[in-house]
Amino acid sequence: MHRFNAARRSVITGLVFAILLVACGTDESPPTESSATPETPQLLSAGLPPGYTKTQYPIVLVHGFLGFDSVLLFEYFHGIPAALREGGAVVFTPQVSAINSTEVRGEQLLVEVQKILAVTGKSKVNLIGHSHGGPTVRYVASVRPDLVASVTSVGGVNKGSLVSDIVLGLAPEGSLSNTLLVSITEAIGALISLLSFSPDLPQDALTAQHSLSTAGAAQYNRAFPEGVPTSACGEGDYRVNGVAYFSWSGARQYTNVLDPLDPVLTLVGLAFGGEKNDGLVTACSSHLGMVIRDDYAMNHADEINQTAGLVNLFETNPVSLYRQHANRLKGLGL
Numbered sequence: 001m002h003r004f005n006a007a008r009r010s011v012i013t014g015l016v017f018a019i020l021l022v023a024c025g026t027d028e029s030p031p032t033e034s035s036a037t038p039e040t041p042q043l044l045s046a047g048l049p050p051g052y053t054k055t056q057y058p059i060v061l062v063h064g065f066l067g068f069d070s071v072l073l074f075e076y077f078h079g080i081p082a083a084l085r086e087g088g089a090v091v092f093t094p095q096v097s098a099i100n101s102t103e104v105r106g107e108q109l110l111v112e113v114q115k116i117l118a119v120t121g122k123s124k125v126n127l128i129g130h131s132h133g134g135p136t137v138r139y140v141a142s143v144r145p146d147l148v149a150s151v152t153s154v155g156g157v158n159k160g161s162l163v164s165d166i167v168l169g170l171a172p173e174g175s176l177s178n179t180l181l182v183s184i185t186e187a188i189g190a191l192i193s194l195l196s197f198s199p200d201l202p203q204d205a206l207t208a209q210h211s212l213s214t215a216g217a218a219q220y221n222r223a224f225p226e227g228v229p230t231s232a233c234g235e236g237d238y239r240v241n242g243v244a245y246f247s248w249s250g251a252r253q254y255t256n257v258l259d260p261l262d263p264v265l266t267l268v269g270l271a272f273g274g275e276k277n278d279g280l281v282t283a284c285s286s287h288l289g290m291v292i293r294d295d296y297a298m299n300h301a302d303e304i305n306q307t308a309g310l311v312n313l314f315e316t317n318p319v320s321l322y323r324q325h326a327n328r329l330k331g332l333g334l
């Protein structure tokens, strides 16, 4: 136990250090919008042609459960909105409850989508959700498919997570040794506290955990089945009610020695007993619609270019995946 308390202390120290780095402005992500000089360069800063990410409909990025968008000093989708805007996309990053049920978050998002449509004069949006944002964007597409061109789930908790089962005390009996279970539970607690900066979980955390649990997700999927694979680990329908469905995810836990989240995600990832996962979600649970890939060498935080751009240097940069996807949507006329 002492070992894990020590690990937790070192993780907290590391995270505070990472935050200070960002606060001191050492973040190297380029201010892409302002880098477009009046002379208009031939290519974007990523070497791509102008208009590469210029989708017909606005792109709406929706954050996940842990809600560090609201407490840390940097954006949740680190550097991603700017990269998409540089290539011509119109991007929105609405706030929904950091910790709440999928349905509550979905209703909040629907209101935000309607505002976005009013502001832009467009008829539809492209929704991209990370983690709990995956099921959340699916809600809007399910109840108002007429307002949605596409749904994309990144590291989405579409079939729940054993991590939430453990938080709720619902881990299958005998699935893990008691010692490991205690360690993982401690690490999850540390992770949630770290990212929310709240030593005690808010009351609605239980509702959120239910949504993210295996049983809660199955219940949700029966009510909102669009794009969800009917097999254990296959693909889902590519198009439902006129909405295109996509997903991708990572399947690695430890990717960058400088990122203080990596040791925690590595420990939590042990919950899955060797099944392919990104530290919080299994590859199979992330599947929705067309599976672009489910095994990038990225962990759950890398998928949104966190912590502050500390990602796997030997893998495609996560920002590039969002750019490529915007280009894919553009190519489909979305």
Ligand code: CA
Pocket (backbone or CB within 6 Å): 255, 256, 259, 299, 301, 302, 305, 306, 307, 310, 311, 312
């Ligand atoms: Ca990382």
